[in-house]
Amino acid sequence: MRGWRKPVAGVALLTAAALTASCSGGGSTASGGPAKPGESPASATPEAPTIKITPQQGSSKVSPDKRVVVEAAGAPLDEVVVQAGSEQVEGKFNADKTRWISKGALKPSTSYNVSAKAGPTQAASQFKTLKPERELAVVDVTPNAKGEEIGVGAPIMVRFNQPVTDKASVEAALQIEAEKPVDGAWRWIDDSFVIYRTAKYWPAHQKIKFTAAITGVKGGKGLYGVKDYDTTLKIGASRISKVNTKTHMMYVYVDGKKKQTMRISAGMATTREYTTTSGVHLTMERGNPVRMISPGRKKGDPGYYDVMIDHAVRISNSGEYVHAKNNVWAQGRQNVSHGCINSRPDQAKWFFDNMQRGDVVDIVGTNRELEWNNGWGYWQMPFKQWKKGSALAKRKA
Numbered sequence: 247m248r249g250w251r252k253p254v255a256g257v258a259l260l261t262a263a264a265l266t267a268s269c270s271g272g273g274s275t276a277s278g279g280p281a282k283p284g285e286s287p288a289s290a291t292p293e294a295p296t297i298k299i300t301p302q303q304g305s306s307k308v309s310p311d312k313r314v315v316v317e318a319a320g321a322p323l324d325e326v327v328v329q330a331g332s333e334q335v336e337g338k339f340n341a342d343k344t345r346w347i348s349k350g351a352l353k354p355s356t357s358y359n360v361s362a363k364a365g366p367t368q369a370a371s372q373f374k375t376l377k378p379e380r381e382l383a384v385v386d387v388t389p390n391a392k393g394e395e396i397g398v399g400a401p402i403m404v405r406f407n408q409p410v411t412d413k414a415s416v417e418a419a420l421q422i423e424a425e426k427p428v429d430g431a432w433r434w435i436d437d438s439f440v441i442y443r444t445a446k447y448w449p450a451h452q453k454i455k456f457t458a459a460i461t462g463v464k465g466g467k468g469l470y471g472v473k474d475y476d477t478t479l480k481i482g483a484s485r486i487s488k489v490n491t492k493t494h495m496m497y498v499y500v501d502g503k504k505k506q507t508m509r510i511s512a513g514m515a516t517t518r519e520y521t522t523t524s525g526v527h528l529t530m531e532r533g534n535p536v537r538m539i540s541p542g543r544k545k546g547d548p549g550y551y552d553v554m555i556d557h558a559v560r561i562s563n564s565g566e567y568v569h570a571k572n573n574v575w576a577q578g579r580q581n582v583s584h585g586c587i588n589s590r591p592d593q594a595k596w597f598f599d600n601m602q603r604g605d606v607v608d609i610v611g612t613n614r615e616l617e618w619n620n621g622w623g624y625w626q627m628p629f630k631q632w633k634k635g636s637a638l639a640k641r642k643a
Contacts, residue, residue, distance in 0.1 A: 400604025
């Protein structure tokens with residue numbers, strides 16, 4: 247009988263040891279203390295979520311082209327609000343809502359407040375963007391007179407107050423929204439001048455909204471946009487004039503229908519200067535009267551003239567106009583002008599009265615081509631080549 251007692255005692259000791267280990271190995275409870283007998287470790291409180299905000303609290307001189315980034319660990323973000331005064335910054339969450347990134351640039355010289363929430367955790371930050379060394383702004387958009395209707399060939403010409411070196415960033419902020427969209431592209435003419443031209447003529451009778459969303463956009467070293475610019479342009483009727491200097495005729499089509507047949511007299515072509523340029527011209531401005539003086543000549547020189555001309559519509563920068571002239575004897579028969587398109591006074595007045603800036607005047611019949619940068623001769627450049635002047639196209643290449 248005694249031989250059996252020790253094994254029983256050993257079993258009892260092992261059981262006690264097992265019970266002791268079970269009671270002392272529990273996790274944290276919701277209150278943070280040790281688990282009570284019978285309480286499951288699964289009911290322990292998890293760690294609170296964490297939130298990281300960039301830029302950090304108190305940051306100053308933050309570049310406006312930086313993004314606000316809010317990241318959460320341990321739980322998805324429930325809410326992110328970034329404000330400058332009463333204006334709220336737009337942003338986007340990632341798929342699992344653990345990251346939020348602001349859209350677009352921030353305003354320079356502006357204080358921002360950021361607040362975020364993820365589960366029971368809340369976080370906040372305040373920072374300020376830098377003051378630009380130089381301010382970028384749009385100073386002119388042409389054609390864009392108040393109440394103006396423009397032609398189907400019209401470019402959109404934008405001038406800035408400062409030379410731009412980061413052209414791609416600024417170009418990306420230039421937006422064109424047309425009711426009847428067509429393909430188009432920007433071309434930089436110089437560091438402060440950029441032009442939008444379509445591949446084909448604008449469809450007539452529509453509105454086009456142009457927006458330069460340049461606030462906070464970096465245009466160069468120390469150069470940031472400080473104010474957006476937007477305007478609505480109105481395309482009027484399609485007015486396309488076809489001029490043939492060999493037949494001495496001009497036909498004006500309005501919305502595809504012939505509205506005017508005009509006998510004309512073009513440049514006499516005795517010199518290059520007196521030769522009308524062939525190509526797609528655009529109407530640029532008008533005057534009644536316009537003073538015309540022979541270029542490069544003084545009074546008394548052969549070929550000198552100084553005259554006042556009625557109902558003149560400019561079509562290039564080399565002195566070419568469609569205008570009234572009483573040389574009716576030559577119109578329809580002979581080219582006798584110094585390069586302009588002469589027409590009967592009553593018909594010239596009709597053309598003058600109905601002209602829109604950006605109307606097309608397509609001239610054929612001479613051996614002198616209109617240069618693409620002579621006036622608004624932008625249609626003289628093939629669109630494939632035109633697009634190569636886009637800073638965005640160069641960046642993608």
